[in-house]
Amino acid sequence: MKQIPPVDLTRQHELIEQELATAVLAVLKSGRYIGGTAVTDFEQQFANYIGVSECVGCNSGTDALYLALRALNIGQGDEVITTSFTFIATAEVITRVGAKPVFIDINPDTFNLDLNLIEAAITERTKAIIPVHLFGQPIDMTRLMAIADRHNLYVIEDCAQAIGAEWHNHKVGSIGYIGCFSFFPTKNLGACGDAGALTTNDQNIAVQVRLLREHGLERKSDQKISYRHLVTGLNSRLDALQATILQIKLRYLEQWNQQRTEAAQYYQQILQPLPALKLPKTLLEGKSVWNQYTIRIPDLFNQSELTRDLIRSQLGQMGVISMVYYPLPLHLQPVYQSLGYQKGQLPVCEQAAQEVLSLPLFPGIETEEQQQVAYCLKDCLSFLPNH
Structure with missing residues (x-):
């Protein structure tokens, strides 16, 4: 059997190789x-x-x-509500500005923030909520914005895994006060290196972010450098090469997202007969862009090594490379021990961390490859009780 990687960037690059080469060379020649x-x-x-x-x-x-929080003047003594089931960057930036991350549990079906728990976590120090549209699935932004409006809170959307996802026909990153995007190579819209962006409808916020991203440097009307620094900023510019690459890839994004959706739908079809698995669910009002196709494998043995980990290892031996996002929730990370969270405090999140497994999914994945994934999964699951 051929090896199937969790993501294969070479396939999309082969389709646009000449466009990329021409555009990148033009930037290099421009100086x-x-x-x-x-x-x-x-x-x-x-x-x-x-x-x-x-x-x-x-x-x-x-x-x-980080720039979003700085632009909103969120800092020392403030609290920001967010999820514990995500990459650490979401909480890390809260800490970096001097605020306190407040973790709440997740919805077991969508892996996103449990909206029923948000209001109980709000205090007089709460300034914002950062929802993460995890694995490409949008959170219920209608309910979330209603909660935020009632309590006069900012909503900063973490759209890193959800570029192109929609809620009620509005793209994520346009519904909250600020949207934050990652163009890490494996995202739905990926650069050839690190890159990101912030979106908003508030011009004042955009002006402040532009100031912060370039050392707090004041720009004159002719864009000449003044060497006057108005605030303490940082160096966080998007470079011309990455911007050029992203312009080209943006033209193909909807096509690639559609391929992801079709691949996810095919997984739903061919994995449905495997009762030991919990397949991902989507909300009717939302449109997922399937940055990951993440199943759940319940721990049936209650051993030191999880059922999920045993199956993942066996899949790897059969050539199917899967990923675990995320094996240790943020509230249990060593760096956040000082916050005082205990194991068992966010039970849905902790259970998900023990059960989730992301299968290979990317634009250009072949039907035969998905069938191989399903065949190998069925073989691995055959030893489970009551299968």
């Missing part, structure tokens, strides 16, 4: 590698795609979240 029209053109195109008035490119999705 303009930082800023310029390559960046501003991408920012405008991405703003139009998301459906907002403002887009500010930056160095990474992590920096986009």
Whole structure:
């Protein structure tokens, strides 16, 4: 059997190789590698795609979240509610600005924040909520925005895994106060290195973020450097090469997202006969873009090694490379021990961490490869009780 990787970037790059080579060479010949029209053109195109008035490119999705918090003056003594079941960057930036992350549990079906738990976590220090549209599935933004409005809270959407996802026909990143995007190579819209962006309809926020992303540097009307620094910022610019690559890839994003959706639907069909698995569920009002296809494998043995881990190991031996996002929730990470969370405090999140397994899924994955994944899974599951 052939080896099937969790993601294969070479397939999409082969389709646009000549376009990329021509565009990148043009940037190299221009001698303009930082800023310029390559960046501003991408920012405008991405703003139009998301459906907002403002887009500010930056160095990474992590920096986009950090810049969002800084632009909203969230810092020492403030609290930000977020999920524990995500990559650490979501909470890390809260800590970096001096605020406190407040973790709540997740919905067992969608892996997103449990909206029923948010209001109980709000205190007089709460300033914002950061929902993560995990694995490409949007959270119920209608309910979330209603909660935020009742309590006068900012909503900063973490859209790192959900570029192109929609809630009620509105793209994520256009519904909350600020949207934050990662263009890490494995995202639905991926650069050839680190890159990110922030979207908003508030021009003042965009101005503040542009100031912060370039050392707090004041720009004159002619864009010449003034060497006057108004705030303490950082170096978080989107470079011209990455912006050029992203412009080209943005033209193909809807096509690639559709391929992901079709592949996910095929998995739903061919894995349905395997009762030991819990397949992902989607909300009717939302449109997922399937950054990951994540199943759950309940732990049937209650041993030191989880059933999920045993099956993942066996799949790997059969050539199917799967991933676990995320094996240790943020509230139990060593770095956040000082917050005082205990094991068992967020039980749905902790159970998910023991059961989730992301199967190979990417634009260009072949039907035969998905069939091989299903065949291998069925073989691995055959030893489970009552299978």
